[in-house]
Amino acid sequence: MAERQTATYLNERFIAAGLRPLTRFGQNFLIDLNLLDLIARSAEMQKTDVVLEVGTGMGSLTTRLAEAAGAIVTVEIDDNLAELSQAELEQYPHVLQLHCDALKNKHTLAPELMDNVRKALQSLGESARFMLVANLPYNIATPLISNLLAGDPPPDRMVVTIQKEMADRLVAAPGSKDYGALSVWVQSQCAVEIVRVMPPQVFWPRPKIDSAIVRIDLQPERRAAIADLKFFHETVRALFFHRRKLLRSVTCSAFKGRLSKPEVDQTLQAAGYSGTERTEQLTVDQIIELCEHLRQAVS
Numbered sequence: 001m002a003e004r005q006t007a008t009y010l011n012e013r014f015i016a017a018g019l020r021p022l023t024r025f026g027q028n029f030l031i032d033l034n035l036l037d038l039i040a041r042s043a044e045m046q047k048t049d050v051v052l053e054v055g056t057g058m059g060s061l062t063t064r065l066a067e068a069a070g071a072i073v074t075v076e077i078d079d080n081l082a083e084l085s086q087a088e089l090e091q092y093p094h095v096l097q098l099h100c101d102a103l104k105n106k107h108t109l110a111p112e113l114m115d116n117v118r119k120a121l122q123s124l125g126e127s128a129r130f131m132l133v134a135n136l137p138y139n140i141a142t143p144l145i146s147n148l149l150a151g152d153p154p155p156d157r158m159v160v161t162i163q164k165e166m167a168d169r170l171v172a173a174p175g176s177k178d179y180g181a182l183s184v185w186v187q188s189q190c191a192v193e194i195v196r197v198m199p200p201q202v203f204w205p206r207p208k209i210d211s212a213i214v215r216i217d218l219q220p221e222r223r224a225a226i227a228d229l230k231f232f233h234e235t236v237r238a239l240f241f242h243r244r245k246l247l248r249s250v251t252c253s254a255f256k257g258r259l260s261k262p263e264v265d266q267t268l269q270a271a272g273y274s275g276t277e278r279t280e281q282l283t284v285d286q287i288i289e290l291c292e293h294l295r296q297a298v299s
């Protein structure tokens, strides 16, 4: 089945089933098979790895994951696609198909995702790694990646297809227009690399924008160095909330009711700032350090 994932084949399958691809579910299927192979290859999976795939679609990437990894948890929101792919994936006993929304809400993953990932990790033993490998529905890519990194365990690796614009934000450097809370949150724990930029024509139907395959590798020692991940995540979001404001002003807004203005000044000064800087000028490591000063000030 996977080898037949061309625009003509998909079109015919959809027409035969009386379906059409749904924009609201980000149903743009990768029809360049070399790129499907590139996604799978870039993940460097082993038979002891557990892979989460969000968006089973017709199962064309899932079969590739099934060949390389020890256990697959794949989730699909669309009733019709869940049924179509089920028939294709029956031959793989180590593929678990979930039929639900991957997100419970914007800030929470559906609990059955990680419950099943944890079970599979346990069954594969000590050396089992956890990966997200997926051609993601673009509308949930940011909350999904952010939430997985806040979770336990976080993915050791993520190889995902996302909007090029989001890929630019993930790799952005301080001072650039794309540098923001997402860049800092992900780079504070991971190494990020753009593997390939892809034009609209490698998908059916064609999206309006360019896409990219990115690889995100967890750096456990960097993650462990952050004392309180939840506090850090919330503070980073708050510090980037008003991009035009100066550091003193955004910190006062972010800590309203928890730190007085003199306390904010004192904390910024102790961290080496006058307050006239802008958050987007600070490096990831500087933001980690500043958040730690703020955490100690409020605790």
Ligand SMILES: C[S@@+](CC[C@H](N)C(=O)[O-])C[C@H]1O[C@@H](n2cnc3c(N)ncnc32)[C@H](O)[C@@H]1O
Pocket (backbone or CB within 6 Å): 025, 026, 027, 028, 029, 030, 054, 055, 056, 057, 058, 059, 060, 061, 062, 075, 076, 077, 078, 081, 100, 101, 102, 103, 134, 135, 136, 137, 138, 140
């Ligand atoms: C970009 S397509 C990828 C399909 C397939 N993996 C491929 O590469 O051809 C995204 C898939 O995610 C599904 N999807 C969209 N939103 C979802 C959600 N919130 N939870 C689970 N699946 C979702 C869509 O129905 C669609 O099948």
